[in-house]
Amino acid sequence: MPNEHKIIGLVYAAKNDTAKADDLIRAYISFIRREASKCMKRACTDSDDEYSIALMAFYEAIMGYGKDRGAFLGYASMLIHSRLTDYARKEMRHQGNVSLYEEKGDGDGTTLADTLADGTDVLEERALRDATRQEIEELANVMKGFGISFSDVSDNCPKQERTLRTCTEVIRYAGANPHILDLMLQTKKLPLAELVKGSGAERKTLERHRKYLLAMQCF
Amino acid sequence: MKYVVMECCVGYAVVLDENGTFLKVANKNYEIGQTVTDVVPIAVESRKKARILPVKWVYSVTAAACLLPVLIPLLSRYNSAVASVYLTINPEIE
Numbered sequence: 001m002p003n004e005h006k007i008i009g010l011v012y013a014a015k016n017d018t019a020k021a022d023d024l025i026r027a028y029i030s031f032i033r034r035e036a037s038k039c040m041k042r043a044c045t046d047s048d049d050e051y052s053i054a055l056m057a058f059y060e061a062i063m064g065y066g067k068d069r070g071a072f073l074g075y076a077s078m079l080i081h082s083r084l085t086d087y088a089r090k091e092m093r094h095q096g097n098v099s100l101y102e103e104k105g106d107g108d109g110t111t112l113a114d115t116l117a118d119g120t121d122v123l124e125e126r127a128l129r130d131a132t133r134q135e136i137e138e139l140a141n142v143m144k145g146f147g148i149s150f151s152d153v154s155d156n157c158p159k160q161e162r163t164l165r166t167c168t169e170v171i172r173y174a175g176a177n178p179h180i181l182d183l184m185l186q187t188k189k190l191p192l193a194e195l196v197k198g199s200g201a202e203r204k205t206l207e208r209h210r211k212y213l214l215a216m217q218c219f
Numbered sequence: 220m221k222y223v224v225m226e227c228c229v230g231y232a233v234v235l236d237e238n239g240t241f242l243k244v245a246n247k248n249y250e251i252g253q254t255v256t257d258v259v260p261i262a263v264e265s266r267k268k269a270r271i272l273p274v275k276w277v278y279s280v281t282a283a284a285c286l287l288p289v290l291i292p293l294l295s296r297y298n299s300a301v302a303s304v305y306l307t308i309n310p311e312i313e
């Protein structure tokens with residue numbers, strides 16, 4: 001029982017802290033892999049998609065757990081099984097299709113994909129990805145100055161189409177008025193009054209999606 | 220739909236889609252800056268907080284509840300009978 005209290009304490013700490021959530025997931029990697037293997041009825045490796053789904057399900061269990069749900073590991077196990085079952089059902093639709101990465105069977109290890117003409121330049125693609133990664137890392141640093149991360153932004157992102165459109169209008173208005181960005185960089189806060197006055201959006205909407213708007217301004 | 224991977228954590232990755240929406244998805248060994256097409260979005264149940272009555276209403280409701288046992292007998296006095304009329308109709312034929 002003391003062990004259960006300890007786990008619950010760690011779970012509640014991880015709900016609001018991404019680093020603690022990552023630590024908790026790493027601490028229970030072997031449990032997660034074991035549960036995934038039970039569901040898959042074979043050994044689960046790091047390269048399996050099911051392993052990623054199981055990790056995600058454990059994270060979902062951390063965020064969705066409450067003491068009324070019983071023991072945390074039991075709840076996490078149920079969620080892992082549920083997500084993997086859903087994933088397997090979705091993948092059943094692709095059964096019967098041949099994978100491009102399946103070996104041709106002529107003994108030299110070549111796959112079907114190797115026989116297809118590839119119009120993309122691998123080096124150029126790699127260079128583009130590296131440039132994109134660099135820009136994203138710079139953006140993450142700027143956002144850190146405002147005390148937000150991409151995880152915060154995804155939690156704060158508008159889900160409804162109408163709200164997304166309103167936020168897009170606000171971002172467009174801010175883009176057309178550079179002094180708003182200057183004000184934001186100076187004060188490290190979103191100038192809500194100015195944005196409400198200029199875009200006509202409701203203050204409540206802007207307050208609810210403040211982190212999302214800040215991130216999009218930083219773009 | 221194409222997605223750009225923005226952040227990678229142990230349990231999930233954050234991607235940005237073409238509509239400007241950020242999503243948490245399963246991290247299938249993604250790298251930051253990678254463009255992906257087939258994602259598995261996370262489904263976190265939002266545990267809604269139980270609605271707690273605002274404090275000002277608690278005082279009003281408590282006061283009303285305390286007054287009721289006093290008010291009911293007082294009001295019922297006005298409804299109590301002060302007199303009664305007894306009427307019988309009993310015709311006889313002899």
